[in-house]
Amino acid sequence: MVDMHPKKRVEIVVEAPALHRLTDALDRAGVTGYTIVPALAGRGRGGSWSGEGLAGDAGRMVIVVSIVDAARADAVVSGVYAVLARQIGVVSVSDVAVIRADHF
Amino acid sequence: MDAGADSTMAGFLELAAQNILSPVVLFFVLGVAAALARSDLSIPEAIAKTLALYLMMSIGFKGGVEVAKTGLTAQMLKTGAAGIVLSFLIPVLGFHLLRLVSRLPAVDAAAVAAHYGSISIVTFVAATEALRGQGFTFEGHLVAVAAIMETPAILSALVLARRYAPSAADAREPIGPLLREIGLNGSVVMLLGSFAIGWITGPKGLEPVAPFLVDLFRGVLCLFLLDMGLVAGRGMRAGWKDLSAATLGFAIAMPVVSALLAAALVPLTGLSAGGAAIFVTLAASASYIAVPAAMRIALPEARPSIYLTLSLGITFPFNLAFGIPLYQALAAFTVR
Numbered sequence: 001m002v003d004m005h006p007k008k009r010v011e012i013v014v015e016a017p018a019l020h021r022l023t024d025a026l027d028r029a030g031v032t033g034y035t036i037v038p039a040l041a042g043r044g045r046g047g048s049w050s051g052e053g054l055a056g057d058a059g060r061m062v063i064v065v066s067i068v069d070a071a072r073a074d075a076v077v078s079g080v081y082a083v084l085a086r087q088i089g090v091v092s093v094s095d096v097a098v099i100r101a102d103h104f
Numbered sequence: 105m106d107a108g109a110d111s112t113m114a115g116f117l118e119l120a121a122q123n124i125l126s127p128v129v130l131f132f133v134l135g136v137a138a139a140l141a142r143s144d145l146s147i148p149e150a151i152a153k154t155l156a157l158y159l160m161m162s163i164g165f166k167g168g169v170e171v172a173k174t175g176l177t178a179q180m181l182k183t184g185a186a187g188i189v190l191s192f193l194i195p196v197l198g199f200h201l202l203r204l205v206s207r208l209p210a211v212d213a214a215a216v217a218a219h220y221g222s223i224s225i226v227t228f229v230a231a232t233e234a235l236r237g238q239g240f241t242f243e244g245h246l247v248a249v250a251a252i253m254e255t256p257a258i259l260s261a262l263v264l265a266r267r268y269a270p271s272a273a274d275a276r277e278p279i280g281p282l283l284r285e286i287g288l289n290g291s292v293v294m295l296l297g298s299f300a301i302g303w304i305t306g307p308k309g310l311e312p313v314a315p316f317l318v319d320l321f322r323g324v325l326c327l328f329l330l331d332m333g334l335v336a337g338r339g340m341r342a343g344w345k346d347l348s349a350a351t352l353g354f355a356i357a358m359p360v361v362s363a364l365l366a367a368a369l370v371p372l373t374g375l376s377a378g379g380a381a382i383f384v385t386l387a388a389s390a391s392y393i394a395v396p397a398a399m400r401i402a403l404p405e406a407r408p409s410i411y412l413t414l415s416l417g418i419t420f421p422f423n424l425a426f427g428i429p430l431y432q433a434l435a436a437f438t439v440r
Binding site: 015016017018020021038046047048049050051052053054055056057058059060086087088 | 146147148149152153155156285291328331332334335338342392393394396397398399400401404405407408409412
């Protein structure tokens, strides 16, 4: 059996116009990497939304996923929250296991 | 009503009918109707972005080619200056008008005002198509005027928000990075970059790319307007509940007020009849691509369901169907 190592998975659903500010905050917090994926559509407190047919960034949502060491998770979430407190989005943190501990 | 007024009204109605029955407007109407009827007709986001970039590339390039024929003139500088003044001024007027007639919070009113001070490049394109169809020509440098009218309105709105809604507009947030993001917005870079390339290469540069940039233009515009109709229809369905009769009335009245202001400045610019119609239309148009993204960063508490529904769901179709012929008629008075 391969050795697994516990880490924290920080997932941020955020409106696209705030994306660069968010990735800058992640860089400042010293995360070693993240992945950005587009979100198609959904529903939140403000009602339904969809990215279909949008020519601009307003109204589009993206998901940013980053795996971080537990010791650094609080600092990362604080940095993210400082940037996104007033934006539309959801920040969640969950426990995950990874194979290559030294990558995060 | 006297005979002169009768003929003016008849001319306006004829222009309006021609405009409403153009493929561009009818495709927009099709999109709105499909969205309101909850059809699954949709255009993927990546295609919509590509269509928008194509339109910017085409109109930028063609505008640059026109300027290459005439060279830099005092008229360009005067028109640019008039455009900047309008873009700064219209949000101030719009903000106070909106606060006077509605109970919208100051932060929402400031965000709406920014949209009405900035411009809609698709309204600009629709106006140029309508004018070309009637045999009018217009000054190519108006493309650059459109680009420089995008940003000043955002500054005006931020100043208004900081004064009237200080808790929503963070005064510690530096304006510089925001302006940089807006100025380097992909559509602005594409528009101005293509304008520069068109200017540098001139008519000879246009010739080999004309099958792509000129011949396909109207078809692509119809497809983009279909997409805009779908997005507007979806926005109307979702945002209707946040709007009052006063805000809806504002979305019709404000473009006319802006058009009157622009018409007053036309004699200072020396524009032709076609150019004046485009300039007045630019002032009357409201942004729904660049400014909404800027507002999500600068004034995140402002509700997109209000500013997007007003600019894209009400003002854009009003301008497309009735505004353009109205502004053309208005501009005709100023160049007589």
